[in-house]
Every structure is written in C-alpha cells, then in structure tokens.
Amino acid sequence: MEVEKLSRSMPEADKLAFTQLVKEHERIINKVCRVYTRNESDRQDLFQEILYQLWRSFGNFRGESKPSTFIYKVALNTACTQLRNDDRRQRNMAQYQKEDNAPDGENTDEQIQRLHWAISQLDDAEKAIITLYLENHSTEEIAEIIGISTSNAGVKIHRIKKKLQTIYSHEQ
Amino acid sequence: MSSNNEFDNLSDAWGKMDSSTNADLAVMIEKTLAKSKEPNTVFTKLKRSFCFEIISGFIISPPLIVFALYDRSSLFGSVFLLSIGVLFLTLVSYYLIKFQKIRSINLIGSDLKGSLTELINKTERFIVFYRNINLYLGLILIIPSMIYGFQLGAGDPSALNSINIASIHPITWLFIAIFLAGFIVAYLFFIKFYVKRMYGRHVDKLKAQLSHLTDEETNNP
Numbered sequence: 366m367e368v369e370k371l372s373r374s375m376p377e378a379d380k381l382a383f384t385q386l387v388k389e390h391e392r393i394i395n396k397v398c399r400v401y402t403r404n405e406s407d408r409q410d411l412f413q414e415i416l417y418q419l420w421r422s423f424g425n426f427r428g429e430s431k432p433s434t435f436i437y438k439v440a441l442n443t444a445c446t447q448l449r450n451d452d453r454r455q456r457n458m459a460q461y462q463k464e465d466n467a468p469d470g471e472n473t474d475e476q477i478q479r480l481h482w483a484i485s486q487l488d489d490a491e492k493a494i495i496t497l498y499l500e501n502h503s504t505e506e507i508a509e510i511i512g513i514s515t516s517n518a519g520v521k522i523h524r525i526k527k528k529l530q531t532i533y534s535h536e537q
Numbered sequence: 538m539s540s541n542n543e544f545d546n547l548s549d550a551w552g553k554m555d556s557s558t559n560a561d562l563a564v565m566i567e568k569t570l571a572k573s574k575e576p577n578t579v580f581t582k583l584k585r586s587f588c589f590e591i592i593s594g595f596i597i598s599p600p601l602i603v604f605a606l607y608d609r610s611s612l613f614g615s616v617f618l619l620s621i622g623v624l625f626l627t628l629v630s631y632y633l634i635k636f637q638k639i640r641s642i643n644l645i646g647s648d649l650k651g652s653l654t655e656l657i658n659k660t661e662r663f664i665v666f667y668r669n670i671n672l673y674l675g676l677i678l679i680i681p682s683m684i685y686g687f688q689l690g691a692g693d694p695s696a697l698n699s700i701n702i703a704s705i706h707p708i709t710w711l712f713i714a715i716f717l718a719g720f721i722v723a724y725l726f727f728i729k730f731y732v733k734r735m736y737g738r739h740v741d742k743l744k745a746q747l748s749h750l751t752d753e754e755t756n757n758p
Contacts, residue, residue: 384566391562396551416569442652445746476550490749493649499551512648513750 383423387416390436396500397437400484400492401444411444418443430509437502437510441493483532487525494518495525586735594629598622617685621678628670635663653747660740668732675724679717 387394394415402408419439426435484492490511497507508518602622606615647655 384563387566388562413565413569416566420569438648442647442649445649446652446656446743480550488749489746490649499548501548510648511750512650 379423383420386423386432386436387419390433393433393436393500394440397440397444397496399481400496401447401489403485411447414447415440415443434506434510437497437500441496441510445489445493479533483529486532487528491521491525491528494521495529498522498525591629591632594625594632598625598629601625614685617681624674635666650747650750653743653750657740657743657747660736660743664732664736664740667736668728671728671732672725675728676721679720679724 394412397415398408398411402411419436422439426432430438484495487495493511494507497510502510504518504522505515507522508515511518513521599622601618604618606619
C-alpha cells in the first residue's frame, strides 16, 4: 500500500507537520466536503479521501504556494475526480432535499441551508469556482487553482452568480 | 436573491458555515494513514479494473501454456492454446506498463484543469488500445476457436482430417456464415458495452467537467 509505505518512510516530524497543517486548514476541507456531498456518510468518505491525497502529495509540497492554496488544489481535485454512482447520487439528492425541507435539523440557519441547496444545483467545476470565490480568493488565485485564464475565471464567476440568482428566484 | 448585496449576504453565510472542527481529527488522520483501502476515486476505480484484468490474465495464461506444451494429441490444439497463452501474457505485460503510467499520474500536484486533462488523455489512449486489441483478437481467434471446439467435441484430433470440405452442403455453409456474422455483431456490441461500462462512463464524467472549464476559452480564445 503506497500511502502506508510513504507513512513509514516519512520522519515523525513530517507526520506532525502534516497533522498541524490539516488542523489549521480543516475548515477548508470541511467546506469542500459539504459542497460536494449530500449526506454525512459521503462527507466522511470524501474527508478521508482528501486526507489521503493530501498525505500522498505532502512530500512534494515545498511551500512555493500558500498552504491554503495547496489544500484547495488537493481538495478540489479530489472532489472533482471522485467516483460517483449516478443512482446513489439520485438517492442522495432526494435525501438531501428531504433533509432540507425538514422543519429543524442540526443546522438551523435557513440562509446557510438555502446557500447549500443553491450550490448543489451547480456542476462540479462551477462548485469549485464559487467555493473559492466565497472564500474571498482573488480572480487570479481562482484562475491559478483551477488552471484557466484570469479573464475566463472572471466571466465564469459572473455567470455562476447569475445562475445562483436564477436558482434563488425560482425557489421563491 | 435579487441583487449583489444579497449575494454578499450569502458570502457572510458562507463564512459561518462548517467552521466546526473534528475533536478526533488526529485519530482520523492516523486512521487515514494506516488504512489499507484506497479512496473511491475515478482513478482508483480504473486501477481496480486494470488489476482485475491483470490478475485474470496471470491466472488464465500459465495453465493454457502448460496444457498446450504437454498435450501432444493435437498439434493444432497445442499451437492454438500456446498462441492464446503467449498472447494473453503479452497483453498482461502491456497492461502492467500502462497501469504503472496511469498510477503515476499526479492528480494533486497540478491545477484542476491540468489534472483532468492528463487523466482523460492517458485513460482515453488506454481505452482505444484496449477496445481495438479486444476487437481484433476476437475476430482473429473466432475461426481457430471453432476448429478447436470441433476437435474437442469430436473427441478425436484426427476428426478434422476426415472432413471433406467439398462435400459440405451449401446450407451448412450458410448456417456457419450466419453464426459467424451473428457472433461478430454480438461480440462488437459486447466489447463496446464492456469498455464503456468499465472505463467510458468515468471518462465521460471527467470530460463533462473539463468542458465546463474550457468552454469559455474555446469560445473566446
């Protein structure tokens, strides 16, 4: 198992540094998981996948980019390439909508629930872009993480915002 | 939501979202580093498919080769089985090389577009090779397989020599031709379906994502 070998070969100090990095940026991973999954079980799976991929690439992280940029790259790449089963996705969607319509849940903030619901209507690439935008990343940073031109990133952000507005207006 | 101000309010809502932390994060990290199961990514699924075929090839090929070398009753049968065994082993070796290449893709070192592009390109090249080789192999092997099947069915290796081709009724030829045509059509459909099921759907999903990223640049270069 590749990651186990890596884990054994890495010095203890690196493991501590990795744990520290994850602790400091756990919020980012949580948000990406929340955006790309629709129930707690999938969320846990994706969280672990992201941890696995982070660990796998941690040895190559030389600090050329900001740690948060590194985490976002890994988290979004993992979320966008993860295996999805369409049937399971459909079931999850129904479950997600059911949960959202419930009178009260763990998350009582209606605004946050609406935001989640609206973002869940976007495709995976759009989710990645809006996540970075809502995290106050500049257009240049978004372009770098996604791998598109700055102008394209700007256009996409504008379009996604309009799309979200449409989704909200249909909801009301 | 009717204005940008309202969108900004949503940004505030986003800021409040999921800021909680896992009390047992350290344990989770330990578990992740120690767990023996790889995550359920498209990449992992492809690797699993390759592994399945590589292991199948390694299990099937050696017995065929051994049987072909020891069975002296039919020269045709020995040559046929030996060819299939060697062919399987060659293919399996090629799969191993391809597998290593796909395994080496660094999905996380690049940006999202770069990762998707690399994964799609490498996987597509493999799929084209895989589909073609299975098609050609099937078509090449069908006639020898029928002859070998006839020998086995007759239970006598020399049964083949006793057949007088000229005496075969035209209707029998017609049945053989219809059977072959039917088999080839069914085989083509099966290979297309199998490849699509094993690999194609994942690539389609990745392509859809990539196109969402690149459409604007294609429209406005």
